[in-house]
Amino acid sequence: MDFETRIKVLGRLAQSRTPAAEEAVGRACTEAFAVLKEGTDYDLLEFALEVLGVVGFRRSEQAVATLSQFLRSVGNRELQHPEHLSGWGDSLSKYRGPHTLISKAIKVLSGLRYLETRAVTDVLLWAAAHSEESVRKSATEGLRTLAKYNLSVFYGTEDDSRQGMGAAPQIAVLNTLESKESEFLIENLSAVLTLLEGLLSTSMESARWSSTAVTLTRAVTPAEGEIPSVRRRSLDLLKRIYGLAETKSQKLAVIRTLNAATRAESRSAVDKDYAEMIATNAQEVLGVFAQIAEREPDLQIVQKIEHDSYWIHYHSPSGEVRSAALAVKAIIDANAEYAIYKVLVGFEGIFSDWSDSRREGSYSVAGQDRRVEDAKAMASRIPDDGFDVWKQRVLTFAQTESNDMATFPVFYEFLAEVAGLHPDFALNLLASESERLSRFLIPLLRGVWDGSKRSELLPLMETWIQNASLSNTSPLYACAKLFLSTKTVDMDVLERILVKAVELKDPHVMRQVASVGIARSTDSDQREELKNLFLSALDELTKLRNANWVSDIWYRKEVKEAVAEFSMSERQRVLNNLRFLPLIDYQAEDVLAVIARREPADVVDFLCARVYKSDEMAKAEAENDGDRYEELPYQFHSLNEPLAANPAMVVQKVLDWYRRDSSLFLYRGAKLLQLVFPEFPEAFQASLVRLIRTAGGPELEFVSNVLRAYNGQSFILPVARQLIQALSPESELVNEVEIALQSTGVVSGEYGMSEAYERKRLEVLDWLQDPHERVRAFAAKYIADLEAMRDAERRRADESITLRKFEYGEE
Numbered sequence: 001m002d003f004e005t006r007i008k009v010l011g012r013l014a015q016s017r018t019p020a021a022e023e024a025v026g027r028a029c030t031e032a033f034a035v036l037k038e039g040t041d042y043d044l045l046e047f048a049l050e051v052l053g054v055v056g057f058r059r060s061e062q063a064v065a066t067l068s069q070f071l072r073s074v075g076n077r078e079l080q081h082p083e084h085l086s087g088w089g090d091s092l093s094k095y096r097g098p099h100t101l102i103s104k105a106i107k108v109l110s111g112l113r114y115l116e117t118r119a120v121t122d123v124l125l126w127a128a129a130h131s132e133e134s135v136r137k138s139a140t141e142g143l144r145t146l147a148k149y150n151l152s153v154f155y156g157t158e159d160d161s162r163q164g165m166g167a168a169p170q171i172a173v174l175n176t177l178e179s180k181e182s183e184f185l186i187e188n189l190s191a192v193l194t195l196l197e198g199l200l201s202t203s204m205e206s207a208r209w210s211s212t213a214v215t216l217t218r219a220v221t222p223a224e225g226e227i228p229s230v231r232r233r234s235l236d237l238l239k240r241i242y243g244l245a246e247t248k249s250q251k252l253a254v255i256r257t258l259n260a261a262t263r264a265e266s267r268s269a270v271d272k273d274y275a276e277m278i279a280t281n282a283q284e285v286l287g288v289f290a291q292i293a294e295r296e297p298d299l300q301i302v303q304k305i306e307h308d309s310y311w312i313h314y315h316s317p318s319g320e321v322r323s324a325a326l327a328v329k330a331i332i333d334a335n336a337e338y339a340i341y342k343v344l345v346g347f348e349g350i351f352s353d354w355s356d357s358r359r360e361g362s363y364s365v366a367g368q369d370r371r372v373e374d375a376k377a378m379a380s381r382i383p384d385d386g387f388d389v390w391k392q393r394v395l396t397f398a399q400t401e402s403n404d405m406a407t408f409p410v411f412y413e414f415l416a417e418v419a420g421l422h423p424d425f426a427l428n429l430l431a432s433e434s435e436r437l438s439r440f441l442i443p444l445l446r447g448v449w450d451g452s453k454r455s456e457l458l459p460l461m462e463t464w465i466q467n468a469s470l471s472n473t474s475p476l477y478a479c480a481k482l483f484l485s486t487k488t489v490d491m492d493v494l495e496r497i498l499v500k501a502v503e504l505k506d507p508h509v510m511r512q513v514a515s516v517g518i519a520r521s522t523d524s525d526q527r528e529e530l531k532n533l534f535l536s537a538l539d540e541l542t543k544l545r546n547a548n549w550v551s552d553i554w555y556r557k558e559v560k561e562a563v564a565e566f567s568m569s570e571r572q573r574v575l576n577n578l579r580f581l582p583l584i585d586y587q588a589e590d591v592l593a594v595i596a597r598r599e600p601a602d603v604v605d606f607l608c609a610r611v612y613k614s615d616e617m618a619k620a621e622a623e624n625d626g627d628r629y630e631e632l633p634y635q636f637h638s639l640n641e642p643l644a645a646n647p648a649m650v651v652q653k654v655l656d657w658y659r660r661d662s663s664l665f666l667y668r669g670a671k672l673l674q675l676v677f678p679e680f681p682e683a684f685q686a687s688l689v690r691l692i693r694t695a696g697g698p699e700l701e702f703v704s705n706v707l708r709a710y711n712g713q714s715f716i717l718p719v720a721r722q723l724i725q726a727l728s729p730e731s732e733l734v735n736e737v738e739i740a741l742q743s744t745g746v747v748s749g750e751y752g753m754s755e756a757y758e759r760k761r762l763e764v765l766d767w768l769q770d771p772h773e774r775v776r777a778f779a780a781k782y783i784a785d786l787e788a789m790r791d792a793e794r795r796r797a798d799e800s801i802t803l804r805k806f807e808y809g810e811e
Contacts, residue, residue: 003050010054011055029051029058029059029063032051033048035048036067040077041080042079043081043082046101046104049104053107056108060112064116067123068122071126072126074102074105075098079098099132102130102135106124106135106139117169117172117173117176120142121146124139124191128191139191140190143191143194144194146198147170147173147201148205151206151219152208153165154167166226170226170230171226174199174237178237186244186246189241189250190253196238197260199231201221202220204220204221209808211801211810221274222274223274223277227277235288248301255292259308261281261284262278263278263315279316283324286312286324286327286328287324289305289308290331293332293335299400302335303338303341304348305332306342306350307349312325313354326355343374344371346371368410371410372413376414376417380421387422391425394415394418394429398437398440412442412443416446420448423456424453429444430445430457435474442478442481446486449486470506473508476500477508480512481516483520491529494533497513498533502540507541507544510544512552514533514538514541514552517533517534517535518531518558519558521534538574539577545580545618547581550578550591554588563595568598568599572599572602582619583622584630586637589638596643600646603642608668608672610631611672632675640676644681644683647681647684647686651684651687654673670705674706680715692719703719703723704723704733707740707741708739711744712745720740724775725774729774737778738778738782741782750797753789754790754793757793761786765783
């Protein structure tokens with residue numbers, strides 16, 4: 001009996017309580033436990049996990065213990081695989097390695113979560129801290145599912161086949177968390193907060209399956225039984241954790257989870273008890289927020305408190321909750337330092353009057369223009385407060401954590417204004433605090449450069465360039481990017497930056513120099529020098545096999561204008577660099593399309609080289625960087641238009657490559673032609689028909705493979721008809737044409753394949769009256785094959801429906 005059949009049989013036996021079934025289930029569990037304990041054969045380990053997935057609930061305690069031990073030990077085992085997979089190399093460990101098995105084991109564990117809740121919670125908490133991202137992701141999802149309320153589990157099933165458990169699973173999870181030491185809670189903070197957010201969920205869902213549908217049901221988490229207690233205890237634990245938190249990110253994460261307790265379900269009707277429960281929780285959370293706002297020196301955290309308090313006030317129908325929110329606002333409004341921070345940084349700050357009517361639309365954040373005006377006014381008043389005060393203020397604000405520099409547009413403008421008004425102060429900041437201000441060097445540099453102190457800035461920039469190292473290239477990068485927006489460009493400085501970047505082999509800085517060279521190319525007095533700077537940086541990036549400059553500046557109109565004005569040899573240098581792209585996205589397409597309008601043949605060769613001479617090193621580098629590598633995209637967005645203007649040339653180019661190497665043509669050249677001519681235009685059809693009529697065997701094979709790339713779409717029928725006329729009935733290519741025509745692409749519905757074959761049959765009925773005997777003979781056989789497959793698929797669908805109804809007890 002094969003593995004799949006055994007799993008189906010065990011699934012049936014697991015539902016039976018007869019002695020024979022009990023014995024069979026026990027034996028299957030024992031065998032699975034033994035394999036998981038010490039086994040190394042990947043297939044047997046995978047099968048053992050599948051066994052526990054269907055029968056493990058009958059031995060839940062031992063199953064969880066065995067799975068826990070397996071998760072901790074499988075990474076140290078040398079897994080064995082079938083011999084026919086020996087050629088997979090490193091890919092084998094990626095798709096059939098310990099981490100794959102661990103993720104499968106986590107899924108099995110999740111299925112036992114309501115039987116051994118505390119034990120499963122502990123195992124998933126351990127797995128959520130695993131070094132492998134895929135394992136952490138699986139464990140986190142398991143924790144999320146474990147903590148949230150499920151309608152069927154809470155109330156029981158509609159047919160009373162299972163009794164409801166109420167909040168028992170959530171209480172077990174909470175008991176587990178409350179028993180943990182403080183150190184554990186902080187070390188596993190993300191996983192702990194995932195559980196607590198689930199415990200504070202204000203809705204519950206369930207799914208019911210039938211033979212034809214999945215019914216999703218959603219309801220509010222009721223304010224009954226132990227739920228209010230679970231929520232109260234969860235908030236108490238969050239307060240405890242906030243007191244343990246040491247870093248800003250930890251505190252912000254706890255605040256986000258606290259805020260979850262205040263969100264009421266808005267898509268379902270709620271009763272009075274539910275509304276009171278949410279209001280009580282919201283008032284408790286706002287009380288915590290008030291305490292934090294009073295004593296928290298970190299202004300980014302104060303900003304988060306203001307932001308969340310505002311939205312609690314906005315959404316709550318409770319007068320008590322809104323009053324509590326306004327009390328938090330009063331505390332924050334009294335913080336003068338935060339008022340300055342909110343103007344300069346306040347990406348989440350609230351600037352309107354909270355008490356205004358919601359319908360007046362005054363609950364939006366202040367316009368950026370107004371904030372910029374206020375920031376400039378602050379810059380002019382810096383001497384009044386003192387430069388030392390503002391130096392500390394700037395350094396403090398610069399520590400705001402964000403992965404998106406678009407968070408700081410007003411702060412950028414402020415610093416540029418400061419540098420313009422108070423250049424000596426800006427020079428002092430740049431000279432003494434460049435490391436702490438590494439993310440904000442550019443506006444300070446720009447303000448000084450465009451002012452009267454450029455001569456004093458140049459020696460500092462020269463020092464940065466000379467002293468730059470691989471461990472600290474932020475000043476070097478800033479010096480280069482500075483010239484994207486200055487009034488003038490200093491070619492001497494940029495060339496020295498490029499020399500240093502080449503010395504350090506730093507592609508990040510080289511890309512920035514290239515960006516300046518092409519973005520400022522409209523500066524008429526330095527156009528040639530800037531173009532040469534770009535090309536020099538491009539050549540150096542090519543040596544480093546780096547083409548990511550495209551993603552930095554593709555959106556600038558100057559890029560297309562400059563590339564269009566390049567000479568043919570200069571555009572070839574661009575193509576030489578772009579071959580190292582891990583994938584051709586719409587950004588790269590925009591540049592390639594400019595070249596294709598002038599040298600389409602070169603771009604076709606470039607694309608063919610990607611698919612026929614795939615760069616293995618580029619693939620490896622992309623994988624190491626966590627990126628994917630694709631020779632060709634799924635579809636072109638703009639590049640197909642200039643290439644499709646000359647179908648004869650494109651077909652001939654691809655044919656030339658095919659003659660050199662016909663292997664895997666369906667996924668190489670044929671795929672490229674499908675991308676360039678996705679709608680199979682008449683001019684492209686004419687080129688293929690001309691090839692059929694004038695060429696020999698290899699060309700006919702070429703055309704048949706091109707047809708296969710179009711997934712059987714009806715517009716290929718005229719060319720297929722011409723091809724059938726040219727082929728001998730005994731030719732193997734006749735079968736290739738039939739495969740091309742039979743292809744259905746994606747179908748839907750139980751009878752999707754059967755209906756698709758019927759449509760295919762109707763499309764070629766008129767071929768039976770074709771004047772050419774070869775076409776009529778092909779059509780007769782093809783139609784007969786389609787009818788047989790249509791009928792077979794209908795029978796298969798009928799049988800599948802009957803079996804599915806039986807499995808769900810509907811017949």
